[in-house]
Amino acid sequence: MGNVLVLAEHRQGTLRDISFEMLAVAPKLAADMGGEVMVLLIGSAMDEMAQKLAGYGVKVMVIDDPLFENFNAEKYQKVLSALIDDLKPAVLMTGHTAQGVDFMPALAVEKKLPLIAEALNLEYVDGTLKATRQLYSGKVNATVAFKPADTYLLTFREGAVEAPAPSSAGVVEKVDSPLKEDVPYRKFVEYIEAEVGDVDITQSDILVSVGRGLKEDKNLPLIEELAKAIKADIAGSRAATDAGWIPHDRQVGTSGKSVKPKLYIAMGISGAFQHIAGMKGAKTVVAINKDPEAPIFTVADYAIVDDMFKIVPKLTEKLKELKG
Amino acid sequence: MKTYVCIKYVPDTSEAEVKVNPDGITVDSSRFSFDINDADNYAVEESVLIKEAQGGEVTVISIGPKQSDVMIRMAMAKGCDQAVRIEDDRIAGHDPLMVAKVLAGTVRDKEFDLVLTGCMATDDWHMSTGVALAEELGVNHASMVNKVEILDGGRVRVNRELEGGLLEAVELELPAVLTIQTGINEPRYAPIRGIREAQKKELKVVKLEDIGIDPAEVGVEASQIVLEELSIPEVVSAAEFIEGEPDEKAEKLASILIKGGLL
Numbered sequence: 001m002g003n004v005l006v007l008a009e010h011r012q013g014t015l016r017d018i019s020f021e022m023l024a025v026a027p028k029l030a031a032d033m034g035g036e037v038m039v040l041l042i043g044s045a046m047d048e049m050a051q052k053l054a055g056y057g058v059k060v061m062v063i064d065d066p067l068f069e070n071f072n073a074e075k076y077q078k079v080l081s082a083l084i085d086d087l088k089p090a091v092l093m094t095g096h097t098a099q100g101v102d103f104m105p106a107l108a109v110e111k112k113l114p115l116i117a118e119a120l121n122l123e124y125v126d127g128t129l130k131a132t133r134q135l136y137s138g139k140v141n142a143t144v145a146f147k148p149a150d151t152y153l154l155t156f157r158e159g160a161v162e163a164p165a166p167s168s169a170g171v172v173e174k175v176d177s178p179l180k181e182d183v184p185y186r187k188f189v190e191y192i193e194a195e196v197g198d199v200d201i202t203q204s205d206i207l208v209s210v211g212r213g214l215k216e217d218k219n220l221p222l223i224e225e226l227a228k229a230i231k232a233d234i235a236g237s238r239a240a241t242d243a244g245w246i247p248h249d250r251q252v253g254t255s256g257k258s259v260k261p262k263l264y265i266a267m268g269i270s271g272a273f274q275h276i277a278g279m280k281g282a283k284t285v286v287a288i289n290k291d292p293e294a295p296i297f298t299v300a301d302y303a304i305v306d307d308m309f310k311i312v313p314k315l316t317e318k319l320k321e322l323k324g
Numbered sequence: 325m326k327t328y329v330c331i332k333y334v335p336d337t338s339e340a341e342v343k344v345n346p347d348g349i350t351v352d353s354s355r356f357s358f359d360i361n362d363a364d365n366y367a368v369e370e371s372v373l374i375k376e377a378q379g380g381e382v383t384v385i386s387i388g389p390k391q392s393d394v395m396i397r398m399a400m401a402k403g404c405d406q407a408v409r410i411e412d413d414r415i416a417g418h419d420p421l422m423v424a425k426v427l428a429g430t431v432r433d434k435e436f437d438l439v440l441t442g443c444m445a446t447d448d449w450h451m452s453t454g455v456a457l458a459e460e461l462g463v464n465h466a467s468m469v470n471k472v473e474i475l476d477g478g479r480v481r482v483n484r485e486l487e488g489g490l491l492e493a494v495e496l497e498l499p500a501v502l503t504i505q506t507g508i509n510e511p512r513y514a515p516i517r518g519i520r521e522a523q524k525k526e527l528k529v530v531k532l533e534d535i536g537i538d539p540a541e542v543g544v545e546a547s548q549i550v551l552e553e554l555s556i557p558e559v560v561s562a563a564e565f566i567e568g569e570p571d572e573k574a575e576k577l578a579s580i581l582i583k584g585g586l587l
Contacts, residue, residue, distance in 0.1 A: 016487075073465070073467075098492075099486075101452065101455065105454075105459070106456060108456065109421060114421070117452050140342055141555045144549050145550045186466070189492075192492070193489075194491075213338075239338075241507065242506040254488075255487060286577065289339070293342070295559065301563055301564065303561065304566050311577070
């Protein structure tokens, strides 16, 4: 039986989007593989979330136990290891998220099963399961195929597909936890909320955003002058915040903020998927990048292929002049 | 504190166009400059910070070609004590599970408290090697770590970076593997004296057999995944590309922004 086991993800009482997004691809995969979709939900006080997932016409298996109040890689690995033996799914899929990447590779090693990480498309052709994933910040696509194995392990990229609409009512089934006592080696301590800075970029109308192309912080005044001329706030990609050029609370992307300004000007940002996920809500996007193949251009409305340092001074000057 | 830090020599493709070789499964890296993987650079810094605070030693491990010795010497110039470089073309580099087995071979049977890796390589983006390595070694792990605090009693507290800026604090029993996230610290520049001293530090170059690994267990035959094809995704852009000399482009963009009422 080619069943597809989808491990849903939730945090702080809410199902994360990836849990629904996987339901856009799992049913077709299961059908192609001659099985059905089983959604696994692990947590504590899960009734509401279980019902919500079941509304997508799937069978939801719930392990509901105070032991699973918060995610713990050690516990998840133990539970999934036992469930793979019990259920023998053809595929175990979960999100390529801070949660998924924290236990799936260890599970793969333990069970001697293959893993493909961060798949963004799946196809089952002539008995072979193949995944598309990306390399080099999304500049290269790779087709990776599984060799035959009892269970294929996959982590699926967040935001790669749209979540489907809820459909028919499915079934919720409680499953006994294979884990009977707490784990000794790893303890969840607490969540620490994101720091709040002086500017909340999620509320900005105009954002000037810089990436690795800024090169060094002594180039920042150039950007500040442009931002001042058009009353924009300054944001940055992960590369820019890691380098300390831009405060961390102004990072745009999956690990930072999702922004929705009227105008987003991306300069020296190649536009890795994680960045685009954080700014695709912008109404108008201007991108300036040296590389004509930079993925940022796929979401741009206006594009300039050039060195940002050759463009920005003149752009600022002209804007000041036109605005009078 | 005895620490191992695993680092990778990767091409910088941030502003470069990438082309696939005729074999269809490798990229033409002849025009790229190579250096330490971004997250690994932070892992090196963290390992040296831990050594400075706790005492002990740091060993660098890397799988790569002779050219990567420059990167390894730089890590030693910053304070790492010794290094092992595995140079062997029989490793299935496309599969992090195979890479983890090789790295484990250099650490297994040795005493250690911590193994640090970067949480992701900027070339292949798996985010899998460190966590797989922990399982190979039979020790605890935490991934995407952006703060490390060594506690008394053989434990460590780390902050893990979740989505949307949220962090999760967890405690682990040592020994453990931590995959380090970028931004955790400020990687230092190597001091001149360090660069000189690094030349005298030991950099051992080994083959798979030297670290007790059967090449048949980590090669493309052993890997359960096959890299079938690389392709360049078409950049489908609906954007209006503004052409001309740089000054003209800047002027055109300015008038589009003003006339379009975008400001």
